[in-house]
Structures are given as structure tokens and as C-alpha cells.
Amino acid sequence: MRVMVTGAAGFIGRSLSANLLENGRLADGRGGPRAIEEIVLVDREFPEAMQSGAPGGIRLTHMSGDLSDAGFVDEVASVGADTVFHLAAALTLDAEERDDAAYLVNVEAIRRFIGRSSSSTRFVFASSIAVFGGDLPPTVTDLERFAPETTYGTHKAVAELLLADAARKNRLDARILRLPVVLIRRGANTPAVSDRIAAIVREPLAGRDAVSPLKAETQIPVASAGAVAKALIQLHDTPIDMLPPSRAMNLPSLSVSIEQMIASAFLQGDTRTLGQVRFVPDTRIQAIVDAWPRAFVSDIATRLGIVGDRSFDDIVFEYLAEQQTA
Numbered sequence: 001m002r003v004m005v006t007g008a009a010g011f012i013g014r015s016l017s018a019n020l021l022e023n024g025r026l027a028d029g030r031g032g033p034r035a036i037e038e039i040v041l042v043d044r045e046f047p048e049a050m051q052s053g054a055p056g057g058i059r060l061t062h063m064s065g066d067l068s069d070a071g072f073v074d075e076v077a078s079v080g081a082d083t084v085f086h087l088a089a090a091l092t093l094d095a096e097e098r099d100d101a102a103y104l105v106n107v108e109a110i111r112r113f114i115g116r117s118s119s120s121t122r123f124v125f126a127s128s129i130a131v132f133g134g135d136l137p138p139t140v141t142d143l144e145r146f147a148p149e150t151t152y153g154t155h156k157a158v159a160e161l162l163l164a165d166a167a168r169k170n171r172l173d174a175r176i177l178r179l180p181v182v183l184i185r186r187g188a189n190t191p192a193v194s195d196r197i198a199a200i201v202r203e204p205l206a207g208r209d210a211v212s213p214l215k216a217e218t219q220i221p222v223a224s225a226g227a228v229a230k231a232l233i234q235l236h237d238t239p240i241d242m243l244p245p246s247r248a249m250n251l252p253s254l255s256v257s258i259e260q261m262i263a264s265a266f267l268q269g270d271t272r273t274l275g276q277v278r279f280v281p282d283t284r285i286q287a288i289v290d291a292w293p294r295a296f297v298s299d300i301a302t303r304l305g306i307v308g309d310r311s312f313d314d315i316v317f318e319y320l321a322e323q324q325t326a
Contacts (some may be wrong), residue, residue: 001026001028001034001035001036001038001082001083002037002038002039002040002041002079002080002081002083002324003026003027003036003038003040003081003082003083003085004039004040004041004048004076004079004081004083004084004085004086005017005020005039005040005041005085005087006042006067006076006084006085006086006087006088006090007043007087007088008042008043008046008087009039009041009043009044009045009047009087010087010088011053011182011186011225012087012126012179012187012225012228012229013041013087014225015226016085016087016228016229016232016233017039017041017229018068018229019226019229019230019233020036020039020233021039021058023233024036024056024058024084025075026217026233026237026288027118027236027237028082029122031125034057034070035267037058037059038059038061039058039059039060039061039062039067040062040063040076040079040081041061041062041063041309042065042067042075042076043088044064044065044066045064046062046064047068047299048265053149054316058320063075063076063079066105066110067088067105067290068090068101068104068105068108068219069102069108070104070108070112070121070185073087073108073109073112074112074116076113076239077112077115077116077117078116080277081111081121081258082120082121082122083121083122083123083124083236083310084091084112084113084117084122084137084200084243085124085126085232085236086110086122086123086124086125086126087159088105089105089106089126089151089152089156090102090105090106090153090155091152091181091191091192091193091194091214092130092151092152092193092288093149093192093272094151094194095151096151096152096157096173096252097152099151099302102151102152102155103155103196105228106152106155106156106159107119107155107157107158107159107162107280110125110159110162110171112277114162114163114166114171114172117166117171117172117282118171118172119171119172120172120173120254121173121174122172122173122174122175122234123144123163123173123174123175123235124176124232124235125160125163125176125177125212126177126179126228126232127156127160127172127176127177127178127179127248128151128152128153128156128158128178128283129133129159129178129179129181129221129292129293130150130152130156130292131146131148131153131156131160131178131268131291131298132144132146132147132148132153132293132299133147133148133150133153133291133292134147135266135293136220136294138293138294138295138298139142139220139293139296139297140292140293140294140295140296140297141201141250141297141298141299142244142246142248142249142298142299142300143248144293145242145290147224149194149291149298150200150288150291151287152181153264156248157322158244160176163176163247164176164245164247165291166231168245173240174247175235175236175238175243175247175285176246176247176248176249177228177235177248177251177301177306178233178248178249178250178251178296179221179223179228179247179294180220180221180222180223180251180253180308181194181197181222181292182194182222182223182224182225182228182321183197183198183201183220183223183224183315183319184198184201184202184224184315184316185198185202185220186202186322186323187324192315193237193285193288196213196282196285197220197258197269197289198216199211200212200262200277201261201262201264201265201316201319202302202319203275204262204265204266204269204274205268205269205272205274205275205276205277205316205319206274207272207273207274208275209275209276209277209292210223210276210277210278211277211278211279211280212258212262212277212278212280213281213282213284213285213286214258214279214282214285214289214295215258215281215286216257216259216262216279216281217257217258217259218257218258218286218289219255219256219257219294219295220255220256220258220289220292220293220294221253221254221255221284221292221293221294221296222254222255222256222261222309222312222315223251223253223308223309223315224254224309224314224315224318224319227307227308229239231251231301231306231307231308234304234305235249235304235306236267238304242304243245244300249300249301250296250297250301251296251298251300251301251306251307251308252296252297252298252301252302252306252307252308253295253296253297253308254309254310254311254312255277255294255296256312256316260312261312264311264312264313264315264316265316267313268313268316268317269316269320288304
């Protein structure tokens, strides 16, 4: 089996790739386990640590390029992977500022993938809570209508509809998982909204002061990269007759406030010299986050055994454990 991961050098991509290497197999079209022979990693560039070989005889292939380039998309699609985990995306703030370029990555690349896929291609797509917005209920289910309030959310909604239509026409086997805020991203600060949130925890644990652009009481649904990777693989392996017509579901997620996140970081990091958190409101970031669901659930995912994290303490613990082995 040949498996492809786009956005492979990213936060979720690295976790997913590690899980695929560890598992060594995925369900095939008949539902049985099939050994992974090759994993094709796709991203703009790769850190040196990701360029080494893989254990267990699985071949790693790296493809470097930009998915806004139609020629590169065609090259990637021509690989003919049995399964594609599509994580690559132009994120919220980037999409707001460069919507035409973001459209090429977030929508057009998927349209080209669909046109070059076969009915047996299993396409697992990472969508987002950003497809929802407007006057939301306290808890958002799979049945909530789309009402995105960002360009990124709009692109994700369009991509979901394209994939569902392609699946209906048997052009590929699409599976869609809507993700919450995924934490805790490692590395230097980036402008991404999710990273601005991650820094509220990451920086104090590293002994550096942090600035929260969000109010302390702001409530957000979150998940760890490990939980997301596991859920994406579970969704891939789900028999097709157990999927809804939309092919989409939310990832049941843990809901926490910024204040609770900070408290958990200070609890887990009590043996460290910790930085402090200052609250400096950013109206733009606050407006984006306020448009997202506060609580994120899915009856379909729950029935399939797809779950999120048990506690934010677990997310912090996972992050600290990864830091020790990095």
C-alpha cells in the first residue's frame, strides 16, 4: 500500500506520519489490514530530521513543492497513492490576507486531486471548526449548518462539498474530519491563530513570558496532535457503509478556557522555572475565535469510537514528554 501525507512537515503531519510508521498497516478497500509499503511525504520543505529512512522496511519518499502550483499538484496526484491524508492548508490569517493564493492551496489543489483520483483512492481530509460561525448553540454537532466567518473556513466548507460530491459520483472514497484547535505546537512563534493560542502554554513552560491575545474566560475546543492522528487513522479504517452521506464528522473535543489552559501548564510544569502570561487583547484574534464553536461533539464519531483527549493536563503531559525526547 502506498500512503501519501500532504502537509507532512507540519505539526499534525509529523504526528500522523509517526503513527503510520508505528502501525505499519491500514485497512484496504475490503476492510482487511494491508501493510504500508511506502509513505510519500509532501510539503514545501522538510527538516533534516524527517529525511532519514523509516524502520520496518517502509519506504519514505519526499516531495518538496508548493500546492498552489498546479504543475506540482499534478505531479503529486500522479503518484497514484492508495490513500491520501490531506493536511496541507493555507491557514486563517494567511487566507484573510492572501485569499487568491490560499484558494489555490485550500480548494483548487483538492479539485485537481479529485480529477486525477480513482474510485478506489481513499482521501482523508482534515477540515476545521472554522466552517461554522454565526449564532451558534452552546454545543455544535455534525448537523450544524455551515456559516463560516473567515476565508479559511469558507475554503474548508467548499472543499468538504467538493469531496462529498466526488464521493457521491464514486470518483474517490472521501472521509472528512473537522478539527478543533490542535495543541501544543512546538517551535518558534508563527502568526497562525492556533500557534498564538499554543504559545500561551508553550512559552511559560520554556521559561519565557507569553502574551495572550484572548480573554481569560474565552472557551475553545482543543485536541492534541496525537489524538488527531489516531482519529484520522480510525476514520480511514471505518467501513464505508458506516459513513454519513456528507462523509464528514466533527472530532469530539475537550473544551477549555484560556484560564484553565494556563492553570494546567503551571500545574504540570511545577518543577520548572516558568514564564508568566500577560493578557493583551487582540480584537482581530478574539473576533476569529469568538466565531468558533465553544463545544464540539459528534454522535457519529462517538459511535465509531473516535474520541478526543480526556483532559488538558494530558495534552500538556504529552507535549512535555515529546520535548524530552526531541
